[in-house]
């Protein structure tokens with residue numbers, strides 16, 4: 001379904017993110033997770049894409065499997081750094097034929113080689129990809145006359161590559177002006193960062209729905225990986241204090257992480273968040289526990305959960 005229709009029908013959306021496993025065992029284990037999460041009837045699920053095309057086929061296979069073997073509505077991520085226009089066009093053509101409704105348009109992290117020049121690639125920034133998808137939409141190659149719905153990434157605490165936070169909002173506005181329909185944020189642990197980001201978007205004239213990215217801490221190793229991957233995310237003392245209290249007990253660490261994320265979600269829902277997007281890391285337990293804390297039950301055969 002086109003993302004504009006998803007947002008117009010639902011005051012709050014719930015969605016899950018998966019990454020494509022590299023082994024057949026990983027793929028089967030992910031499918032078990034998906035079967036456990038499917039009864040929650042998420043409004044969409046998204047599938048990550050390895051920067052530079054490293055998971056091009058795996059992402060496509062998972063998206064197609066979700067589309068054909070489940071009731072879920074998959075949104076593929078697509079990164080543009082290092083891709084040629086022809087490659088991206090071929091990816092879009094395939095998804096259009098398969099009836100995929102939306103794409104999350106990203107830059108992807110550039111290679112860390114000295115000879116790489118972002119400006120010289122066919123796509124320097126995500127805004128270029130958004131414009132390219134819009135032009136593709138205008139060709140009428142997609143079964144929906146509006147073409148693909150388009151999402152982009154937002155960074156409540158700022159993107160580490162752009163220390164100038166005013167310019168950064170200009171760049172985000174450029175993605176929306178180029179045709180993005182919604183924003184999904186990087187994970188964050190202090191809701192004040194999200195609310196301030198939302199206010200700054202409003203001041204910048206960004207009017208599209210902003211979906212909050214949520215990733216519960218499930219282990220201390222996971223916490224360290226998050227700090228590496230999400231570059232710049234702050235870990236509030238309140239969270240760290242609770243984790244330190246139980247650092248020798250992995251089960252309790254996971255419990256603290258789920259409790260903290262549940263409180264975050266309750267507060268976001270109470271403050272009119274447009275959507276909650278769960279970075280599942282291909283596991284279902286933490287997400288199911290958070291849903292249960294929020295009073296959201298599985299709803300097979302019924303309406304989707306409402307708040």
Ligand SMILES: Cc1cc2nc3c(=O)[nH]c(=O)nc-3n(C[C@H](O)[C@H](O)[C@H](O)COP(=O)(O)OP(=O)(O)OC[C@H]3O[C@@H](n4cnc5c(N)ncnc54)[C@H](O)[C@@H]3O)c2cc1C
Pocket residue numbers: 047048049050051077078079105106107108109110124125126127152153154159160161162167168171175184185186187213
């Ligand atoms: C929700 C979400 C999903 C993600 N999924 C994936 C994924 O599937 N695969 C993956 O590899 N990565 C993924 N990422 C990571 C993302 O690709 C990186 O963080 C990347 O560095 C930024 O991507 P972007 O789309 O925001 O890029 P952009 O909007 O292009 O921004 C990249 C950097 O360039 C700056 N910039 C933008 N426009 C300009 C301009 N005109 N001039 C100068 N500077 C500019 C920005 O401020 C920022 O610092 C995801 C991130 C989020 C938040």
